[in-house]
Amino acid sequence: MQNYQAAYEVLAEALTARGFDLEAVKTALKNQHIETPSWGYANSGTRFKAFAWPGAATTTQQKLDDAAMVHQMTGIAPSVAVHIPWDRPKDDDYVGMCQYAESRGIVIGAVNPNVFQDDEYKLGSLGNPDSGVQERALDHILECCQIMTKVKSDALSLWFADGTNYAGQDSIRGRKRRFEEGLRVVYEHLPANSRMLIEYKFFEPTFYTTDLPDWGTAYAMCLKLGPQAQVLVDLGHHAQGANIEQIVGFLLDEGRLGGFHFNNRKYGDDDLIVGSVNPYELFLIYNELTGAAQSSDQPASATAQKVAYMIDQCHNIEGKMAPMILSVLNCQEAYAKSLLVPREKLAQAQLAGEVLEAHLLLNEAYRTDVRPLLCQVREEMGVPVDPIAAYRASGYEEKIRQERGLASASGGFQ
Numbered sequence: 001m002q003n004y005q006a007a008y009e010v011l012a013e014a015l016t017a018r019g020f021d022l023e024a025v026k027t028a029l030k031n032q033h034i035e036t037p038s039w040g041y042a043n044s045g046t047r048f049k050a051f052a053w054p055g056a057a058t059t060t061q062q063k064l065d066d067a068a069m070v071h072q073m074t075g076i077a078p079s080v081a082v083h084i085p086w087d088r089p090k091d092d093d094y095v096g097m098c099q100y101a102e103s104r105g106i107v108i109g110a111v112n113p114n115v116f117q118d119d120e121y122k123l124g125s126l127g128n129p130d131s132g133v134q135e136r137a138l139d140h141i142l143e144c145c146q147i148m149t150k151v152k153s154d155a156l157s158l159w160f161a162d163g164t165n166y167a168g169q170d171s172i173r174g175r176k177r178r179f180e181e182g183l184r185v186v187y188e189h190l191p192a193n194s195r196m197l198i199e200y201k202f203f204e205p206t207f208y209t210t211d212l213p214d215w216g217t218a219y220a221m222c223l224k225l226g227p228q229a230q231v232l233v234d235l236g237h238h239a240q241g242a243n244i245e246q247i248v249g250f251l252l253d254e255g256r257l258g259g260f261h262f263n264n265r266k267y268g269d270d271d272l273i274v275g276s277v278n279p280y281e282l283f284l285i286y287n288e289l290t291g292a293a294q295s296s297d298q299p300a301s302a303t304a305q306k307v308a309y310m311i312d313q314c315h316n317i318e319g320k321m322a323p324m325i326l327s328v329l330n331c332q333e334a335y336a337k338s339l340l341v342p343r344e345k346l347a348q349a350q351l352a353g354e355v356l357e358a359h360l361l362l363n364e365a366y367r368t369d370v371r372p373l374l375c376q377v378r379e380e381m382g383v384p385v386d387p388i389a390a391y392r393a394s395g396y397e398e399k400i401r402q403e404r405g406l407a408s409a410s411g412g413f414q
């Protein structure tokens with residue numbers, strides 16, 4: 001899309017005629033932020049095989065370098081989530097890690113504790129029947145609360161692999177109570193002005209019960225904990241056919257939508273490129289968010305403006321950097337389309353019971369080719385008009401292949 005100007009002029013005229021404030025739309029797009037995950041730059045894959053990608057990051061410095069490059073190409077990915085201990089720095093120099101990120105033009109975002117990879121966690125972490133293991137998990141999460149302060153993060157992002165595989169394996173109510181107690185202690189240790197994001201997942205790695213299986217359970221926990229606890233929606237963590245935009249709308253209206261892990265799925269927790277399977281769903285999710293942000297409804301509007309937009313992907317065969325850039329761009333495109341929903345007209349059609357008209361109005365926005373608009377926005381932001389082409393032409397991929405080679409393991413910050 002190098003010669004996009006003529007198409008942009010036509011689109012700009014059409015949007016202005018439809019009553020949109022083009023400058024406001026462009027400003028919103030320039031302020032969009034999508035956080036990328038440090039682990040998305042390393043080798044990962046399925047439980048059957050993780051195919052090593054030449055040049056994939058192994059150290060946290062490399063992951064931060066890669067995240068900085070994604071930001072350089074897109075202009076809207078200024079932060080990176082870290083996973084502890086995958087990103088644990090040498091001598092626990094978290095301040096140094098934070099400074100390194102800043103020197104690369106990005107900041108550290110959500111801190112993700114890991115209470116699922118060690119042998120002790122075979123029967124769970126906070127939900128484990130063994131109080132010693134519960135304590136160990138708690139200690140690690142509390143350490144992550146301290147790390148948040150060192151890396152200037154305001155989000156503790158919690159996901160638990162806890163659950164059971166067999167009926168009778170453990171007490172369902174007992175595990176619930178252990179979770180309530182553990183999360184309560186974590187909540188008390190949250191740094192001031194920070195949030196705890198509780199991510200749910202309906203199955204995997206456990207297959208009979210999962211302790212936090214759905215948004216309702218996560219929401220109930222948040223209600224018990226307090227206002228600093230909010231729900232994190234990972235797009236791959238629902239049963240087939242679940243209406244995610246409805247979950248988003250509900251949580252926004254309750255002031256409890258904290259953040260997203262964007263990815264896409266066809267069957268299970270597939271962790272594919274955002275928007276690659278169901279771009280319409282992505283648009284409908286953004287439509288809820290933008291509709292709430294633009295409304296005067298509280299707490300929905302304020303909540304929508306503080307949502308942490310994060311990617312959680314696992315690339316196995318498609319490369320690392322270019323797919324990450326594509327995910328960021330797909331979020332940008334969905335957001336742009338959601339900004340083109342005529343909110344007042346839509347509300348009128350809804351109130352009048354004009355079912356087809358309301359549906360058509362929404363779909364008109366979805367069908368708008370916003371690519372020339374996004375090119376113009378990128379031009380004005382001083383980033384490449386075609387970020388993937390620019391990345392390919394940059395020589396970065398060749399450079400990291402040469403410097404890093406082919407590695408399957410992943411280390412921390414050296």
Ligand code: PSV
Pocket residue numbers: 039112159199201234261269312
């Ligand atoms: C679990 O499937 C998950 O979505 C959680 O967010 C983890 O932190 C992440 O994937 C990485 O394993």
Ligand code: MN
Pocket residue numbers: 159199234261312
């Ligand atoms: Mn996730």
